[in-house]
Amino acid sequence: MGQTTTRTAAPAGTDLAGLVTTMALRTFDAADLLRRRVERLFDTLGRPAVSTDLAEVAPDVTGMLGGLITGAGVITTPLADGRHGVEWWMGTTPAPTRLALDVDPAGDDFATVSRQQWFTVPRDTGRRHVTGPYVDYVCAEQYTLTFTVPIFTGGVFAGVTGADVFVGDIERTLRPALRAVGAPVVLVNRQGRIVAGTTAHHITGSLIREPHIHAALQAGVAQTLPDGVSLAPCGGGLPLAVLTWA
Numbered sequence: 001m002g003q004t005t006t007r008t009a010a011p012a013g014t015d016l017a018g019l020v021t022t023m024a025l026r027t028f029d030a031a032d033l034l035r036r037r038v039e040r041l042f043d044t045l046g047r048p049a050v051s052t053d054l055a056e057v058a059p060d061v062t063g064m065l066g067g068l069i070t071g072a073g074v075i076t077t078p079l080a081d082g083r084h085g086v087e088w089w090m091g092t093t094p095a096p097t098r099l100a101l102d103v104d105p106a107g108d109d110f111a112t113v114s115r116q117q118w119f120t121v122p123r124d125t126g127r128r129h130v131t132g133p134y135v136d137y138v139c140a141e142q143y144t145l146t147f148t149v150p151i152f153t154g155g156v157f158a159g160v161t162g163a164d165v166f167v168g169d170i171e172r173t174l175r176p177a178l179r180a181v182g183a184p185v186v187l188v189n190r191q192g193r194i195v196a197g198t199t200a201h202h203i204t205g206s207l208i209r210e211p212h213i214h215a216a217l218q219a220g221v222a223q224t225l226p227d228g229v230s231l232a233p234c235g236g237g238l239p240l241a242v243l244t245w246a
Helices: 011-044 051-064 117-125 167-180 211-219
Strands: 069-078 084-090 129-135 143-153 156-166 185-189 194-197 229-233 240-245
Touching (some): 011 051, 011 069, 011 167, 011 229, 051 069, 117 129, 117 156, 129 194, 143 167, 156 167, 167 185
Antiparallel strands (some): 129 143, 143 156
């Protein structure tokens, strides 16, 4: 009757999910280190923070850049001067570039930070979050995953620290592992949005539309569906999974 049967996921899919988990957790570790640095800064100022105070953590931010991390920084809730604190940097060649993000509500190019998923989910849940894949028109106009961690001061949400990883770089890093599966395979987020895959039918940014696959992604449990699709969830609470077609 079309019921889902639960079995151990294909080993290759599980191995790939494990590799993705390791990559993601390393990115979160970098963002979390910056979070602790920002929280210490706010706690030791002896006065309410203002947006210009974040310049002190710029060396910590630029030190995160390299490898898979192409952008990183901190974006806060409005501070004592009424402005969001923004210290976000991108790239390493020839030198890191500071993002000029307009957070002045009266500005012509005002960026509504408080509506962005990478900001709202950590704010509303108090937990780290992976946003994407999405085209980051603010920074690089490339498909991106953004990893963000909530900042708290005095138990109150104060913003996020985070890191951007280009999907193209993820694909290049995972290519040998993707090919080693020996079957059509994709990395997707919990909504079925494809991060990377091995077939022309599954390109970055497109959606897996089959309802039974969506249901399995929401369940987040390793399983093989009746039509032979295997699901291997990534670990660490990540909203990512590997799908393999037999």
